[in-house]
Amino acid sequence: MSTTQSERLRGLLEPLVSAADLDLEEIEVSRAGRRRMLRIVVDSDEGVELDACAELSRVVSEKLDETDAMGEGEYVLEVSSPGADRPLTQHRHYLRAVGRLVKFQLADGEELVARILTVDDEGLDLEAPGVKGRKPTARRLAFADIAKARVEIEFNRKDKNAIQKEEEA
Known part of the structure; x- marks a missing residue:
């Protein structure tokens, strides 16, 4: 996809996504056989429900039909939320991952x-799990020191309220 088409799609879709109180995380155009696939990934602080994706898909589809942003050929539109294990690349991603491993x-x-406890403009306060029965340790990590970060899937994860109660105790 050319940068021009990517910028044009972003400019066209960003206001629609913002109007739905969502953040536009990613736009991807690829080939799926003879058709093209337009994949839009959206998120919010509260997560994204299936109904919100369906409604946004309808609105985006109408807007794309009104314009020639996707050209004349057929395309498939997919609107989804990011996966649970997506990379953390933006400040808002870290904020949304507070309490997560x-x-x-x-x-x-x-x-x-480590578990993210707090996030500020410079970095993160973390809790690294204790090894072999030892207590967890606190650690400060600057954003500049992070090359990659990805949420770990936990099946018995502590929720934010439980973590806040432990901090207050």
Whole structure:
């Protein structure tokens, strides 16, 4: 996809996504056989429900039909939320991951798995799980030190309220 088409689609779709109180995370155009596939990924602080994706899909489809942004050929439109294990790349992603366990690849090559406790403009306050029965340890991590970060899937994850209660105790 040309940068021009990507910028044009973003400019066309961003107001529609914002009007639905969502953030436009990604736009991807690819080939699926003879057709093209337009994949739009949206998110919000509260997550995205299926009904919101369906409604946004309807609105986006109408807008694309009014314009020639996708050209004359057939295309498939997919509106979805990011997966649970998507990479954390924006400040808002870290804010949404407070309370979650995250695997960090640091700029110096170190790998770290820790729970995000708080986020500010400079970095993160983390709790690294204790090893072999030891207590968890606190750690500060600057954004500049993070090469990659991805939420770890937990089947018995603590919710934000439980973490706040532990901090207050």
